[in-house]
Every structure is written in structure tokens, then in C-alpha cells.
Amino acid sequence: MGGSWFRLTTGALACLVLITAGLIFYELWMGSRPAWEQWGLSFIWRTEWNPVRGEFGALPFIAGTLLTSGMALVIALPVSLGIAILLTEFAPRAVRDPLIFIVELLAAVPSVVFGLWGIFVLAPVVQGTVMPFIAGSPLGYLPIFGEPGAGYTLLTASLILAIMIIPIIASLSREVLMTVPRDQREGALALGCTRWEAMRHVVLAYGRAGIFSAAVLGLGRALGETMATTMTIGNSLGLTFDYFEAGNSMTAIIANELREAASEIHVASLVAIGLILFALSFVLNSIGRLIIGRVSRGGV
Amino acid sequence: MMPERMQTKDLRVYFGKTEAVKGVDMEIRPGAVTAIIGPSGCGKTTFLRSLNRMHDNTRSARVTGHVYLGDRDIYNGGMNPVELRIRVGMVFQRPNPFPTMSIRENITFAPRRHGMRRRSDLQDLVEEVLRQAALWDEVKDRLDDPATGLSGGQQQRLCIARALAVRPKVLLMDEPASALDPTATQRIEELIFDLKAEYTIAIVTHNMQQAARVSDYTAFFYMGELIEFGETDVIFTNPKEAQTEAYITGRFG
Ligand SMILES: Nc1ncnc2c1ncn2[C@@H]1O[C@H](COP(=O)(O)OP(=O)(O)O)[C@@H](O)[C@H]1O
Numbered sequence: 073m074g075g076s077w078f079r080l081t082t083g084a085l086a087c088l089v090l091i092t093a094g095l096i097f098y099e100l101w102m103g104s105r106p107a108w109e110q111w112g113l114s115f116i117w118r119t120e121w122n123p124v125r126g127e128f129g130a131l132p133f134i135a136g137t138l139l140t141s142g143m144a145l146v147i148a149l150p151v152s153l154g155i156a157i158l159l160t161e162f163a164p165r166a167v168r169d170p171l172i173f174i175v176e177l178l179a180a181v182p183s184v185v186f187g188l189w190g191i192f193v194l195a196p197v198v199q200g201t202v203m204p205f206i207a208g209s210p211l212g213y214l215p216i217f218g219e220p221g222a223g224y225t226l227l228t229a230s231l232i233l234a235i236m237i238i239p240i241i242a243s244l245s246r247e248v249l250m251t252v253p254r255d256q257r258e259g260a261l262a263l264g265c266t267r268w269e270a271m272r273h274v275v276l277a278y279g280r281a282g283i284f285s286a287a288v289l290g291l292g293r294a295l296g297e298t299m300a301t302t303m304t305i306g307n308s309l310g311l312t313f314d315y316f317e318a319g320n321s322m323t324a325i326i327a328n329e330l331r332e333a334a335s336e337i338h339v340a341s342l343v344a345i346g347l348i349l350f351a352l353s354f355v356l357n358s359i360g361r362l363i364i365g366r367v368s369r370g371g372v
Numbered sequence: 373m374m375p376e377r378m379q380t381k382d383l384r385v386y387f388g389k390t391e392a393v394k395g396v397d398m399e400i401r402p403g404a405v406t407a408i409i410g411p412s413g414c415g416k417t418t419f420l421r422s423l424n425r426m427h428d429n430t431r432s433a434r435v436t437g438h439v440y441l442g443d444r445d446i447y448n449g450g451m452n453p454v455e456l457r458i459r460v461g462m463v464f465q466r467p468n469p470f471p472t473m474s475i476r477e478n479i480t481f482a483p484r485r486h487g488m489r490r491r492s493d494l495q496d497l498v499e500e501v502l503r504q505a506a507l508w509d510e511v512k513d514r515l516d517d518p519a520t521g522l523s524g525g526q527q528q529r530l531c532i533a534r535a536l537a538v539r540p541k542v543l544l545m546d547e548p549a550s551a552l553d554p555t556a557t558q559r560i561e562e563l564i565f566d567l568k569a570e571y572t573i574a575i576v577t578h579n580m581q582q583a584a585r586v587s588d589y590t591a592f593f594y595m596g597e598l599i600e601f602g603e604t605d606v607i608f609t610n611p612k613e614a615q616t617e618a619y620i621t622g623r624f625g
């Protein structure tokens with residue numbers, strides 16, 4: 073009796089979520105139809121964005137979002153794992169508790185504050201120190217780094233995003249590591265492994281699906297982040313793959329232009345970018361689920 | 373390979389303020405099976421885990437006194453925990469194979485970390501320890517399958533094989549068959565019997581028939597103290613202490 077009510081209620085709520093997602097998709101689709109009617113799927117890879125001439129294409133923004141979120145994840149994942157490992161295994165109480173506090177504090181900071189910090193602190197540092205350093209190091213030969221210029225760049229936005237998703241990935245990973253059964257870790261220690269070996273080869277391996285999902289959640293957060301990105305990415309309109317240049321993102325272009333968009337096709341193009349972002353998040357989450365399902369045979 | 377002797381002198385283990393092992397002097401003889409029996413909560417596990425310094429990783433735990441492996445005092449500068457645990461292996465109460473590794477990898481994992489690299493050596497080792505653990509015939513055709521595909525009893529024998537693969541002198545077993553069915557239990561007991569020629573074995577059990585079947589010496593613990601230690605036949609037929617007699621005749625526990 074009670075069980076069937078519970079199932080009915082949760083079933084209804086699940087349907088509600090699906091219906092909501094469907095409605096959002098429908099609204100975005102209707103709102104963006106003029107853009108799709110004009111350019112079809114090529115809207116996705118068109119690179120020109122010129123409201124005056126009525127030319128619109130999504131690629132610079134898709135690229136900007138993927139480049140910044142991807143780089144943010146590349147930076148944030150090892151740092152977050154390091155923090156999580158330190159917190160679960162190595163840090164003495166005196167270090168652990170303050171560190172947990174800081175990580176949780178960072179997670180609660182509003183993104184506009186990160187944006188401000190990006191403008192006043194990070195952008196000058198990126199311009200004065202980080203870019204010259206990278207350019208002078210072997211990394212500078214990578215084609216993703218061009219000539220250092222002003223401080224509002226894809227790199228700046230990536231760094232801000234990395235800092236924003238570190239608390240999420242770190243605290244989720246820590247929870248994952250803490251749920252790994254004690255006898256797994258002790259099993260490795262009892263074989264004469266060091267604590268580090270037990271962590272790296274047994275505990276992390278056991279929790280890999282959970283860590284992967286933490287990374288996916290972090291990436292999702294980075295993809296959707298708007299305020300901090302808009303404030304630091306430089307908001308240029310051209311396509312670039314150079315982290316030392318100003319770029320743009322799907323969220324930033326919508327936030328910047330939707331209010332002032334005058335023509336119907338301009339609005340439709342912005343909504344179309346919203347739709348692509350929605351689809352991208354959906355695909356990302358699905359891939360995440362799929363891979364988690366596949367690797368979780370063993371561990372968490 | 374010579375099995376080694378272990379000995380404790382005034383061994384005490386505290387969790388915070390409570391004393392779980394209260395000054396135990398005991399010998400674990402080489403090349404024999406020593407059973408540790410006693411009612412639940414009397415400190416058997418705590419005692420066993422102090423023999424390979426497993427308490428090092430429990431924040432609240434504190435160990436005092438002496439534990440000797442051969443003539444080296446393992447707590448007082450005689451040996452670091454990694455070195456110790458290579459010599460003193462442990463099998464846990466619940467089978468704990470590493471689920472992300474295959475049967476083969478479960479065995480080769482620790483030896484590789486300790487520097488064994490040659491494929492052929494590792495291959496030989498896998499076969500050798502799986503034979504020792506009486507598991508080879510059952511798994512030889514699926515060494516690269518996940519270890520979690522094995523039955524509980526097979527998993528526990530895999531864990532024994534895994535422990536043997538680092539070539540310990542002493543093997544500690546904490547109720548290794550308590551999670552297993554009677555057939556699997558019997559296999560583990562036969563295995564212990566076969567292993568004692570080469571290893572010093574200490575086995576915790578709350579099953580007195582098991583202690584009587586597999587062990588040469590028996591130690592009876594009660595409330596953190598070693599009440600009586602002696603040859604298994606003597607302990608079970610003619611115990612000196614009234615508490616021991618009460619326990620083995622099932623009057624408490
Ligand atoms: N990690 C721990 N923290 C606090 N107390 C513990 C811990 N482990 C064991 N104890 C206590 O030590 C005593 C002995 O436990 P244990 O050695 O597990 O007994 P046995 O294995 O004989 O059943 C018990 O009172 C138990 O509550």
C-alpha cells in the first residue's frame with residue numbers, strides 16, 4: 073500500500089522532470105526556428121557573427137565554451153584529486169579541517185564575486201606573469217598558445233572556471249574516497265604497499281566511477297557558468313583556438329546580447345545557441361552515465 | 373623459506389582510553405598453527421592486527437609493549453611497517469579482492485610494487501601461489517577475468533594466494549572462513565593444514581571445532597587478557613583455567 077503510493081509519487085515527479093525538460097526543449101526550438109530555417113544545421117559551424125549585417129553562426133561560441141571548460145577540467149581535476157587525497161589520507165587534523173572549510177567556502181562564493189576577482193586580480197596576473205611564463209616555457213610551442221596580449225583571454229576564463237569547479241570536484245571526490253571500504257585500503261597495506269600505493273592503485277581505482285562522475289558534474293558546471301566567464305573571457309566575436317586571445321562562450325554571448333537584440337533573427341540565433349548548449353549538456357550527461365555504468369562493474 | 377617466530381611482551385592496545393588488549397605475553401611458534409579463541413569482543417582481532425601494525429592507521433589506537441618478529445622488535449625501531457607487512461601477511465574476515473583487478477592482477481599487484489617485473493617470473497608466481505591456495509585448477513582458464521566473478525570461498529582463497537605472493541614468513545588470518553559456507557570453510561581449513569609446513573600461522577576463530585581441527589596451539593582470550601595458552605589437545609581436553617573450561621564447554625561466549 074505505502075510502497076505503491078511511494079512509487080506513484082516518485083513516478084509522477086520523474087515524469088514532471090521529463091515534461092519540464094521537454095517543454096524547455098520545445099520553447100528553445102520554437103524560439104530558434106528562424107535561425108534554423110535560414111541556415112539549417114550549418115548554423116552550428118558558421119563562424120561569422122554580425123548583428124549589423126544579420127549574419128549569425130555558433131562556432132566561435134561553441135569553441136570558446138568547449139575550450140575554456142575543457143581546459144578548466146584539465147587544470148581542476150588533478151588539483152581536486154590532490155586535495156581529496158590529501159584530505160582523506162595524508163593531512164593531519166590541523167591541516168584537514170581548515171582545508172575542508174576553505175574548499176566548502178569556495179563552493180559557496182557567488183560567481184559574480186569570482187568574476188570581480190578575475191577582473192581585478194587574475195586578469196592582470198595572467199597578463200603580467202602567467203602568459204609570459206607559458207610563452208617562455210616548452211608549453212609555449214603548443215599551437216594553442218599564440219602571442220601573449222591583454223589579460224582577458226580564453227586562458228583567464230579557463231583559470232576562473234577551474235577555480236570554481238575545484239571545490240565541487242574535490243568535495244565529491246573526497247566523498248567517493250571515503251566510501252571506499254576500509255578493507256580495500258587495508259588489503260593493500262597488508263601486502264606491504266605504502267599508503268600512497270594503496271591510495272593510487274586500490275582506493276582510487278575502486279572509486280574511479282565516482283570520480284569520473286565528479287569530473288562530469290564539474291564540467292557541466294563549467295559549461296553552464298555565465299557570469300564569471302562573461303566578465304573574463306574578453307567577449308570577442310571571432311573564432312579562435314588561441315588561449316592567449318580574447319574569446320567568447322555560448323553563455324557569455326547570450327548574456328551579453330539577448331537584451332539588446334533588435335532583429336528577430338538575432339534573438340533566434342541567441343536562442344539557437346541556448347538550444348545547442350542544452351543539447352550539449354544533455355549529451356555530456358548521457359556520456360557520463362554511460363561510462364559510469366561501464367566502469368562501475370568493479371568499484372563504486 | 374624458513375617460517376619465523378613471533379612473540380609479544382606486555383602488549384597493550386588502547387582505543388582512546390579503553391584498553392582492548394591488556395598486557396599479553398604470547399608466543400606464536402614457527403611452522404605451526406596457533407588459534408586465538410574467545411568470546412566476541414575479547415580483543416582477538418585487535419591482538420592480531422597489532423602483529424602487523426595495522427593499528428598504525430587507526431587514529432584513536434595506541435600500542436605499547438613489544439612485538440618481536442624473530443629477534444627484531446617491530447614497534448620500537450626494529451622494522452618499518454612496509455617491511456614488516458611483507459614478512460607478516462594478513463587475510464581478512466571478509467574476502468576483499470580488489471574488484472578493479474583481474475584474478476592475475478590481484479596476485480601480481482603487490483609483488484610488482486615490490487620490484488618483480490619479469491613477465492615469466494610473475495607468471496610462475498601466479499601459478500605457484502594459486503596452486504598453494506588450492507585454487508589453480510578452478511581459475512587457470514580465466515586468470516584475466518575480474519576477481520569479483522569468483523564465489524566467496526574462491527575469493528577468500530584468492531586473498532590467501534595474494535598474501536602468499538609477497539612471500540611472507542607469517543600469515544595472520546582473522547576468522548577467514550566466517551563469511552563462507554561449510555564446504556568453502558572445509559577447503560580453507562585443509563589449506564591451512566597444508567600451509568603450516570612453510571608458514572607460521574595465527575588464526576582467529578570463534579569456532580572452537582575449527583580451532584581444534586586446524587591448530588597446534590591455542591590461545592584463549594577473555595576481556596582483553598590472555599587467559600590460557602597451550603597445545604591445542606591440552607586446552608581442549610584438560611584446560612588449567614576454569615574460564616577456559618567454561619568457554620570450551622559452551623557455558624558462556
Ligand atoms: N577501531 C576501534 N575503535 C574503538 N574500539 C575498538 C576498535 N576496534 C575494536 N575496538 C574495541 O576493542 C574490543 C575488542 O575488539 P575486537 O578485537 O574486535 O574483538 P574480537 O575480534 O575478539 O571480537 C571491543 O570492545 C571493541 O569494541
Ligand SMILES: [Mg+2]
Nearest residue numbers: 416417418546
Ligand atoms: Mg574480531
